[in-house]
Amino acid sequence: MFSYILKRLLLMIPTLLGILLVTFAIIQFVPGGPVEQIISQLEGKTLGSGEISSSGKSGIYQGAKGLEPAQIEQLKAFYGFDKPASERFWQMMQKYLVFDLGESYFQSRSVSSLIASKLPVSISLGIWTFLFTYLICIPLGIKKAIQDGSSFDVVTSTFILIGYAIPGFMLAIFLLVLLGGGSFWDVFPLRGLTSDNWESLSTFQKITDYLWHITLPIITMVIGNFAVMTLLTKNSFLEEIRKQYVYTARAKGLTEKAVFYKHVFRNALIPLITGFPAAFIGAFFTGSLLVETVFSLDGLGLLSYESIMKRDYPVVLGSLYIFTLIGLFGKLLSDLSYVLVDPRIQFESLK
Secondary structure, rough: HHHHHHHHEEEEEEEHHHHHHHHHHHOOOOOHHHHHHHHHHHHHHHHHOOOOOOOOOOOOOOOHHEEEEHHHHHHHHOOOOOOOOOHHHHHHHHHHHHHOOOEEOOOOOOOHHHHHHHHHHHHHHHHHHEEEEEEEEHHHHHHHHOOOOHHHHHHHHHHHHHHHHHHHHHHHHHHHHHHOOOOOEOOOOOOOOOOHHHHHHHHHHHHHHHHHHHHHHHHHHHHOOOOHHHHHHHHHHHHOOOOHHHHHHHHHHOOOHHHHHHHHHHHHHHHHHHHHHHHHHHHHOOOOOHHHHHHHOOOOHHHHHHHHHHOOOHHHHHHHHHHHHHHHHHHHHHHHHHHOOOOOOHHHHHH
16 A cells, blocks of 8 residues: 555656646747736826826836836746746745745735635635535435336436536526525625624624525525436436345345345445545535636635636646645545445556
């Protein structure tokens, strides 16, 4: 086990390095970088206000001439673009080794503090979606497998697939219009994770206020995840139920309950349980950009999108570094859980 874990940890290094290298290389060819955006903002602001420097050299913007070349070079030096790309990548990786993710270009904050400030929203969306998905879909999938082909199976499959087919942002808008004070009922709040008077509330009121705000976003995200997990559970159990050892157990006189819980249940849950570690870890860092936008939730999804649009490269690369690292560890835990759940699997077979 130790040698396998060590090999996987060593393989994470080139994998992580390759992902960051490819992303960094792509960034070099993306137009409209931070320097260009700052120049555009400065010139656009001055042109829009009709202000033209009279001193000729003392101001940053010189009328229709735009920024002086020396000032543009100063901007490049400020953001580090005066150095070769290879040198900038090497300096970035040196900082990442000690988990120094750098500073945001536009928000005057460290990338680490920015990610930490968005975690409450992302954790709320991810962990509740994860819990409800597993707690509802697994029992539902088991029941559908047992009653395969019945009216219950057909009706539930119809509703599940309809929910899967509806885009998340459309469902979010529908719930807001229906229950968020639109044209029908004003039951749930329109935005945010908590109310403005959160600090003045008692502990019980804070809990109820938080659950009140998170209800519609969670419903939106859970409904979209129902189909995959439910049908995966159903198919996993159906595959086991149709195997030869089940017929043999029945022929020996075992009851259906004994066959199901002593034989089928454990084997069918293997693919579901082994995906649990990665799904649990990923729950803290996954979210829906559209859901966050519709419900005005400032999470990691919105942070990543805005950073890409603004060309805030330290935030983009820092977020990617953290998410990739956690994803690799989640995959390792998933592989290890195979052996813990099913001793028949050896580490040599996972190489």
